[in-house]
Amino acid sequence: MERRVSARYPVQFTLDFLGQHTVGVGSASDLSTEGCAVEGNLVVHKGWNLELRLYLPGQDLPMEVVAAVQWTKGQKFGLKFLRMEPEQQERLRRFISTLEAGPTR
Known part of the structure; x- marks a missing residue:
């Protein structure tokens, strides 16, 4: 189990x-x-690769990421990020660092 x-x-x-x-x-x-x-507006399937545009709070431009669907339950699904440009990785890392003071699951 992963x-x-x-x-x-x-x-x-x-x-x-x-x-x-x-x-x-x-x-x-x-x-x-x-x-x-993700809670989507339609059903996707485990194993699909998706191109994403993430609209993170407080950021002007979306992040572009390629991700794989890891699990599904109706219109809910889990994504694993596969590819993003180095500057996108840094944006994500900086955004998450602003969240680290809050609660985690």
């Missing part, structure tokens, strides 16, 4: 996702440096 290595933070934000035959929007939560949970 164990989570990074803390999750209960922040809410919107995202757009694009798959091979899917375009959707969702509300993300439980953010970590490794991924997040």
Whole structure:
């Protein structure tokens, strides 16, 4: 069984996702440096890769990330971040550092 290595933070934000035959929007939560949970407007399937635009609170431009669907439950699903540009990784790291003073799960 794979164990989570990074803390999750209960922040809410919107995202757009694009798959091979899917375009959707969702509300993300439980953010970590490794991924997040999403409540989407449609069903996706485990194993799908999705291109994401994350609209993090307080940031003007969206982050672009490629992620894999790790689990699904109806329209809820978990994502593991696969690829992002180094500057996007740094933006995410800085954003999460602002959350570290708050509660984790």
